[in-house]
Amino acid sequence: MDYMKRNIPCLLILFLLPFTLFSQNAYRKEIGIPDIPGHRTLKCDFHVHTVFSDGLVWPTVRVDEAWRDGMDAIALTEHLESQPNEDVIGNRSRSYELAKPMADELGLVLIRGIEITHSMPPGHFNALFIKDPEKFDPNDWRKALEEAKAQGAYVFWNHPGWLQPDEIPIWYDEHTEIFSKGLAQGMEIVNERSYYPLAFRWCLEKNITLFGNSDIHNSLTLDYEEWRGDHRAMTLVFATEKSPDAIREALDMGHTAVYHTGLIIGKKEFLLPLFNNSIHIINPSVTIQGNGRALLQVQNLSEVTMVLETSPIISWFTIPQKIIIPGGKTAGIILQATKEMPGGVHDLKIPMVVKNFLVGPEEGMEVELVVRVNHLL
């Protein structure tokens, strides 16, 4: 009894601590996109604003939101030219400093960033992993990008189609200058709800790293209706671990993809292992009698609905031409043998295209489902 009395204040502190962060019980959702061999798939948003530029929320609210939203890392990227603003006093480091303790407590990687804001050309650029935001010149984009390079920052071109007719990006001489001088290494192919297929093409052709970010200014819950599966655009970073150094290393190697409203966009070297770790054939070995059928059970372990199309050139069997497997569900797919299928055991490689895994601007990813069929004549 005495022991309990003595320890009540301590226990109270223990129980109260988590609630100092949140006004009520808080829940983090886990984003259902699997890791790939040798790498974790980190869910990152490298473009976020707070009241320290033209955003509408306080920095700690951004951290709270990001944790609940299943993010592993975010970067606060206040506009360079609007700091300090006339309503919120603070230097260019203030939003980061306010957010950092809470990010550390929640295990969220917080990256120090800034948005170098200039009209087109060359438009807006985010600099990540900067050291001293006070050294940036808001009036001269060349000096600002040179400063980012001097500080060892990682720089990407934001929303390249923004304010252009039909949101189709235009590549100006300034962009040739910036990328050829190594002043930027990446590009947003998705910003907020806009996907720029041409920017994706440029990234593939010029070996530029892909980004997809929310550029959120509002509160997350006002902009995204999570109850109907709506989510912010995010950059998937394939990193050896969840840390700032591992994220930086992965960005330097171009190990990214983009998750945007049911689409996964990126290079096949990352999308194929992502698909393979998402799809599990429960019964990979089936028996078919004559020209009978078998029910293949294919489970989707990810949250991304898989939209599959089969190739029409298959002579030994038939299979539905379009197969949709919602996130977290198992599809029963009818595989029917034709008269052409010989008797015996066959390892069938069923060619398919994953329509919503984009490995080119409008190009789905080719995959093969491997099934063993014991065909009894």
Ligand SMILES: [Zn+2]
């Ligand atoms: Zn911008």
Ligand SMILES: [Zn+2]
């Ligand atoms: Zn922005």
